Amino acid sequence: MNKSRLNNYFHSLFPIPEEIVKRITAPFCHFTLDKNLTLIEKNTISTKTYFLEEGYMRSYILNEENEEITTNIYVAPCFVNDFLSFFKKQPTKVIYQTITDCSFWETSLENVQKNFHTIPEFREFSRLLFVINYSKLNDRLIEMASQKAETRYLNLLKEQPLVIQHFPLKIIASYLGITDSTLSRIRKEISKI
Amino acid sequence: MNKSRLNNYFHSLFPIPEEIVKRITAPFCHFTLDKNLTLIEKNTISTKTYFLEEGYMRSYILNEENEEITTNIYVAPCFVNDFLSFFKKQPTKVIYQTITDCSFWETSLENVQKNFHTIPEFREFSRLLFVINYSKLNDRLIEMASQKAETRYLNLLKEQPLVIQHFPLKIIASYLGITDSTLSRIRKEISKI
DNA sequence: AGGATCACTTGATAAATGTCAAGAAATTAA
DNA sequence: TTAATTTCTTGACATTTATCAAGTGATCCT
Structure with missing residues (x-):
C-alpha cells in the first residue's frame, strides 16, 4: 500500500524531514470501509486514530428525541479522531459513519503516545492539528451564533x-x-x- | 506572590508530582488588570499564555456591522489563550477583555515550548487542556445547533x-x-x- | 448634584425558521 | 422490472427570534 497521501499530509501542515515522517507512519495500517458503515460506535472507547485517505464521513449524535444531529463532516485527506474518547479513554458520545466508500490508515493510541513523547516534530504536528481543529470549530460556532x-x-x-x-x-x-x-x-x- | 492556585490547577487536571509543577510554574509572573480592560488586543500576535487566577473575562470579535460578538467567557481558575495566535504566530482576530478586576499569572511562548519538549507531564497536561477546551466548544456548538x-x-x-x-x-x-x-x-x- | 451614558425592559411588528403532512423524484432491494 | 424505501420539495400554518423605538432605572463622571 502506498503511503504517499498519508506522508504528504504531514508535510503539508508542518515541515518535517522525510525520514521522520516515514518513522511516524511506518506502523499505520491500511483498510477500507464501504459507505454507510460505522467507523466508531457510540459508547465505545476509541483506541485508534484514523487518517481518512479517501472518501467522505460524518460524526453525529442522537438527541433526546432520537434524531440524528450531525456534529462534523470529514473530507479526505484529514485525521478523524474522537479526541475526548481517545485521550481521556472515555466512551464516545458520538458516532462516526462513512458517507461514501472510504479508505483509511489507522494507528494505535500506544503508537501515538510513543511518538508524542519521543519525536519532537510529531508533538508539534499533533498540537498544530489541535490548534487547527479548535480554530475551525470556533469559527463554526461564531457563524452559528451570528x-x-x-x-x-x-x-x-x-x-x-x-x-x-x-x-x-x-x-x-x-x-x-x-x-x-x-x-x-x-x-x-x-x-x- | 502565592502560586498555590496556579499550582493546584495543574494538579486538578492531571496527577503531576509537586516538584514538577513547581518547575513548570517557576517562571510565571503575576499581574492584575482592572475591569473593562483589554488583555489581548486585536491584530497583535499573542506571545504569552495567561492563567486567570481570579475574576471574569470574555473574548469577542467585531462583525461587519461593528457589533461585538462574545465568543467565549472565562471564569477563574482557567487558562486564557488565543491558541491560533499563540501557536501559529498569527495576528489575533479576537479581543480578550476583563469583565471584573482580574489577577493573572503569565508566561512566555518560549517557556511553554521549553516545557513542552522537556517535561513529559507538561505535554500531557497541555494536550489534556486542548482536549477539554475542544470538547467544551463542541458541546456548545451542538447546543447552538439543536x-x-x-x-x-x-x-x-x-x-x-x-x-x-x-x-x-x-x-x-x-x-x-x-x-x-x-x-x-x-x-x-x-x-x- | 446634574447631565450624560449605559443597562435593561417592553411593545408592536417583521423576518427567520420549524412543524406537519402530502406528494414527487430518486435510489435500493427483491 | 417492480415494489419498497429513502430523499427531496412544497404548502399551510405555528413558533421563535429579530428589529426598531421608546421608556425607566442605574451608574458614571467632573
Missing part, C-alpha cells in the same frame, strides 16, 4: 463545494443546525438568483 | 450560575447567539415559573 441559515449554507458552499455533492440534504441541514425543509427552501431561493 | 435560546440560557444558568451575576445581559446574550431584547424576554418568561 449568521442566518442562508449565509451559513452559502459559506459551506464556498468553503467545501464537494460536500454539497456527496452528502444528502438531510445531513447537511443538521450540520447547519436547520431542518431539511428549510434547507430545501434555501436552495430554491438561491437557485432563483 | 436547542432553542431559552434552553441554552437555562443550561448556562445551571452550568455557570456565577456568570449570570457577573456579566452584563448584553454580553450573555451575544454569547448565546441572541439579542439582548430576546434574553430580557426569556428572563421574564422564566421568572414567571
Whole structure:
C-alpha cells in the first residue's frame, strides 16, 4: 500500500524531514470501509486514530428525541479522531459513519503516545492539528451564533463545494443546525438568483 | 506572590508530582488588570499564555456591522489563550477583555515550548487542556445547533450560575447567539415559573 | 448634584425558521 | 422490472427570534 497521501499530509501542515515522517507512519495500517458503515460506535472507547485517505464521513449524535444531529463532516485527506474518547479513554458520545466508500490508515493510541513523547516534530504536528481543529470549530460556532441559515449554507458552499455533492440534504441541514425543509427552501431561493 | 492556585490547577487536571509543577510554574509572573480592560488586543500576535487566577473575562470579535460578538467567557481558575495566535504566530482576530478586576499569572511562548519538549507531564497536561477546551466548544456548538435560546440560557444558568451575576445581559446574550431584547424576554418568561 | 451614558425592559411588528403532512423524484432491494 | 424505501420539495400554518423605538432605572463622571 502506498503511503504517499498519508506522508504528504504531514508535510503539508508542518515541515518535517522525510525520514521522520516515514518513522511516524511506518506502523499505520491500511483498510477500507464501504459507505454507510460505522467507523466508531457510540459508547465505545476509541483506541485508534484514523487518517481518512479517501472518501467522505460524518460524526453525529442522537438527541433526546432520537434524531440524528450531525456534529462534523470529514473530507479526505484529514485525521478523524474522537479526541475526548481517545485521550481521556472515555466512551464516545458520538458516532462516526462513512458517507461514501472510504479508505483509511489507522494507528494505535500506544503508537501515538510513543511518538508524542519521543519525536519532537510529531508533538508539534499533533498540537498544530489541535490548534487547527479548535480554530475551525470556533469559527463554526461564531457563524452559528451570528449568521442566518442562508449565509451559513452559502459559506459551506464556498468553503467545501464537494460536500454539497456527496452528502444528502438531510445531513447537511443538521450540520447547519436547520431542518431539511428549510434547507430545501434555501436552495430554491438561491437557485432563483 | 502565592502560586498555590496556579499550582493546584495543574494538579486538578492531571496527577503531576509537586516538584514538577513547581518547575513548570517557576517562571510565571503575576499581574492584575482592572475591569473593562483589554488583555489581548486585536491584530497583535499573542506571545504569552495567561492563567486567570481570579475574576471574569470574555473574548469577542467585531462583525461587519461593528457589533461585538462574545465568543467565549472565562471564569477563574482557567487558562486564557488565543491558541491560533499563540501557536501559529498569527495576528489575533479576537479581543480578550476583563469583565471584573482580574489577577493573572503569565508566561512566555518560549517557556511553554521549553516545557513542552522537556517535561513529559507538561505535554500531557497541555494536550489534556486542548482536549477539554475542544470538547467544551463542541458541546456548545451542538447546543447552538439543536436547542432553542431559552434552553441554552437555562443550561448556562445551571452550568455557570456565577456568570449570570457577573456579566452584563448584553454580553450573555451575544454569547448565546441572541439579542439582548430576546434574553430580557426569556428572563421574564422564566421568572414567571 | 446634574447631565450624560449605559443597562435593561417592553411593545408592536417583521423576518427567520420549524412543524406537519402530502406528494414527487430518486435510489435500493427483491 | 417492480415494489419498497429513502430523499427531496412544497404548502399551510405555528413558533421563535429579530428589529426598531421608546421608556425607566442605574451608574458614571467632573
